[in-house]
Amino acid sequence: MSLSAIGVTLFSIVLALLLALLMIPVLVWLERRIAGLIQDRKGPNRTNLFGFRLGGVIQSFADVIKLVFKEEYYPAHIQKGQWLFIIAPAILFVSALLGFMVIPFADNLNIGGESFKIQALPVEWGVVWYLAIGSIGVMGVLLGGWISHNKYALLGSQRATSLMLGYELPLGLSVIAMIITYQSIDFNAMVAWQSDTLWGFLPAWGIIVQPLAAMIFIITIFVETNRAPFNVAEGESEIVAGHMTEFSAMKFAMYFMGEYIAMNAASAVVITMFFGGYQLPYLSTSELFTHFNVIVIVFMSILPFLIYFFIRWMHKNNAIRSTLISDGGRAFETKVLTITLILMVLIVEAIGFYLLKQPADSLVVGVSVMLLQIAVFIVKLMIFNIFFIVVRWTLPRFRYDQVQKLGWNYLLPLSLANIFITALVVVGLGV
């Protein structure tokens, strides 16, 4: 095992962990801010560290600190199996985290003739892994509800379980349609397949090739991650917090964070399977290499404008109303952030000039193409996460039996028909 292999593997694992774990506070904050903005409120924007609010993202870190220091409490009526009470949230958390590990963040990196996958778990059966781990996650919910000895918790976990029974089928069947299309269960191969174009002008993304499978998958992944409009396992008005009712402190936080990791992983899988993964539309990895200088120049010329508009937006919106006297240090924060952003743009431009002088087959170019693809992946991931959040604050909740009906009566036949048609087309056209 060479040194570069170890380096790339470590890099992928650290990147996956950062993307999964650091995304939690950001997502919690985004959820609360976006909920506020959609409802014409402001959301949490006041917590600060030395006057730096960063739009209020500090609030999530404060919440985590609060939850860590809360009393470790076990309900007195749990006589046997207190260790199960700890394990239940851990199962959900760990399985959500493991599900995220098979996502490729960039195309294979070539170092000295060797090709390395930018994937924390470099396996060739990523889809199967994600489905398997994803269905273990519901065991955490089931166990948590059962061990709580609480009727609300039991009802919540019972709902989650029956939903899983109803929804794993259409989920798996829509994935089978995609497997027939891509003829692979490897996420890397799926993304590579999507780098083509259809009839020369459409990017061959999964959502364009298989719109029905994409729709079924996205609907069922909302159920899988237990998010609105299908969040029937918990409901304040009917069963308190469902399976989480008896959990407090860090055990509750495990459930809470696991939910967001699961959402993040679901977004990652959706964009990997249906939205071209780390690919830019029309630009496959080989084209990125051949037109590298053009792309760097375009990137270098667009970046200052993007940052300019961002700074203008920040000056406008990171301020208080003119009727107020004290601004709570926001002007200072805006100033510091502006200077930091300008310095970062200058550094990136300098790196760009350095890259323009490199030969096309050097390692630096390979790494920068990889970083570009990781950036594209993160942007797509954030857009889909925001879609998840906006959907939550748009649609009303489904009633429990309506969700069942939707799953068994509509999605299951549709996904079966979709497999049939896909197989006919693939066999008939011989592609």
Place this chain on the structure above:
Amino acid sequence: MEKKIKVVERHNTKFKHRLFIPAIIEGLKITTKHLFSNVNNINDMDVLEYPEEQPTDISGRYRGLHRLTQRNDGSIACVACFMCATACPSNCIFIQATQREDGVDEKMPQSFAIDTLECIFCGYCVEACPCDAIRMDTGIFSVIGDRREDFMIDKEQLLSHQGAFGNENSIAK
């Protein structure tokens, strides 16, 4: 006998409506519109920057923190009849009566305390008072303290609160 059954037609039974997707897209359009317009002009939102901006729409009917009113001669209006304490649903008014020596009336409270942590601000004490001695017209909506005892408001504090909407003294005869 003819059965009196009124058949109500189901609405939105067309395929387009049963598909839900157009309606979902319509809803997403509305929410994203709100989201983007608020992200771009966060200060145009009709919200109160609370600690810096105080509410201006508190009317005379608002039930704020309690106060004890005075008579026109400046003495306490309360006659310690215990009506308020009896009417109180959360039992948070504690009165000790004493003989009144100044000849204005017969009884007055020696101590009059309200536990604002227990109080539910229902206003029944104000309704019950025959002397217009207790009112909730101070306009104070936040009670702040470091300890539990800080929320126990005694007679002197209750007398020191000013009415926010004029009509200072008790109007009882």
